[in-house]
Amino acid sequence: MPQATRITLSLLAQRIEHHTRQIDELNQRLTRxxxxxxxxxxxxVGIGPDSAVTL
Structure with missing residues (x-):
């Protein structure tokens, strides 16, 4: 069971890293x-790219 948990957590961490990279890339594009x-x-002050796009 511990091995299955480690594998599952590892896969989840990889997904999180992948999605974080995608979010960062999209935020950079939005800012540009x-x-x-x-x-x-x-x-x-307080207006970031997300708020600016909404406006």
Missing amino acids: LVERHAPQLLTP
Whole structure:
């Protein structure tokens, strides 16, 4: 049983790492788009790319 748990946790960790990399890449793309098309939206404190895109 411990081996099955280790394998399962290892696979889960790999998925988390993969999804984290994808999220980071998408956030970078989103930031570049906002910087290119509406950089003034990033000026106020507390406004990040996600909020800027929503606006």
